[in-house]
Amino acid sequence: RKEVEQDPGPFNVPEGATVAFNCTYSNSASQSFFWYRQDCRKEPKLLMSVYSSGNEDGRFTAQLNRASQYISLLIRDSKLSDSATYLCVVNMRGSARQLTFGSGTQLTVLP
Amino acid sequence: GAGVSQSPSNKVTEKGKDVELRCDPISGHTALYWYRQSLGQGLEFLIYFQGNSAPDKSGLPSDRFSAERTGGSVSTLTIQRTQQEDSAVYLCASSLVADYNYGYTFGSGTRLTVV
Numbered sequence: 001r002k003e004v005e006q007d008p009g010p011f012n013v014p015e016g017a018t019v020a021f022n023c024t025y026s027n028s029a030s031q032s033f034f035w036y037r038q039d040c041r042k043e044p045k046l047l048m049s050v051y052s053s054g055n056e057d058g059r060f061t062a063q064l065n066r067a068s069q070y071i072s073l074l075i076r077d078s079k080l081s082d083s084a085t086y087l088c089v090v091n092m093r094g095s096a097r098q099l100t101f102g103s104g105t106q107l108t109v110l111p
Numbered sequence: 112g113a114g115v116s117q118s119p120s121n122k123v124t125e126k127g128k129d130v131e132l133r134c135d136p137i138s139g140h141t142a143l144y145w146y147r148q149s150l151g152q153g154l155e156f157l158i159y160f161q162g163n164s165a166p167d168k169s170g171l172p173s174d175r176f177s178a179e180r181t182g183g184s185v186s187t188l189t190i191q192r193t194q195q196e197d198s199a200v201y202l203c204a205s206s207l208v209a210d211y212n213y214g215y216t217f218g219s220g221t222r223l224t225v226v
Contacts, residue, residue: 004153034214043202044154046214087153089214098144098167099215103153 001026003100006088010106017078021105023071023088032091033064035073037084038104044087047073078109113137115218117203123224124193132188132221134203142206143186144215145178147199154202160186161208193225 006023013019025033033050048055050062050071061074071088088102116135124130136143145157156170160180171177175193180186190197200222204215 036214043217043219045217049214098156098159100156101146101154 002102003027003092004088004090004102006102007105009104010108012108012110013078014110015078015080017109018074018076019078019107020075021073021086021088021107023102025069025071025088025090025092027090027092028069030069030090030092032099033071034089034099035062035071036087036089036101038087039084044101047086075107078107080109080111083107083109115203115205115216117201117218117221119221120219121222121224123226126195126225127192129189129191130193130223132190132201132223134186134188134218136184136186136203136205137216140205140207140216141183142208143180144204144206145186145188146202146204148202148220149199157188190223193223195225198223198225
């Protein structure tokens with residue numbers, strides 16, 4: 001079983017749609033959670049951290065369920081510019097500063 | 112510098128040759144990481160440096176891979192006797208240790224092609 005598993009995708013949605021990505025992680029001791037965005041042939045960039053209480057940043061909402069070891073990202077009113085690969089990222093080693101990346105879910109927003 | 116700088120941006124090498132990849136982290140960032148990403152795959156952790164502590168090399172795939180970080184700043188990843196399966200994008204990232212909850216800042220990577 002992979003340490004971080006994501007929806008395989010790809011997701012192709014029309015502009016304005018709402019889309020949700022899911023992610024599960026295997027290590028219950030994980031402490032920090034993030035969503036990164038990676039554009040084609042570019043480096044990953046931090047999209048948002050994920051907090052236990054859930055958090056929102058504009059059209060993006062992230063949620064964490066520690067009991068189920070599950071993370072989600074919701075994108076509302078999707079834009080063409082949201083097209084990218086979304087990486088679920090987890091700190092798997094407690095106090096060590098290493099992040100484990102999921103293989104990503106590809107999103108294409110269609111006009 | 113303003114961001115994480117990696118060089119070269121692209122490298123084509125013949126199988127069996129050695130290559131060196133360079134990373135210059137954000138000034139003041141004490142933590143430095145190397146990852147690699149194969150085509151269509153997620154990021155694979157290679158090695159982690161934190162200040163003067165011994166590096167965590169647990170992700171290095173074989174003894175052909177090594178890395179150094181001189182003076183707590185610039186890092187070099189060396190791959191000896193390259194193989195075709197080493198072809199990937201090698202990404203370097205840095206972070207402020209105390210602020211790792213804000214994630215890493217990645218460089219734009221070195222695309223290595225072994226022919």
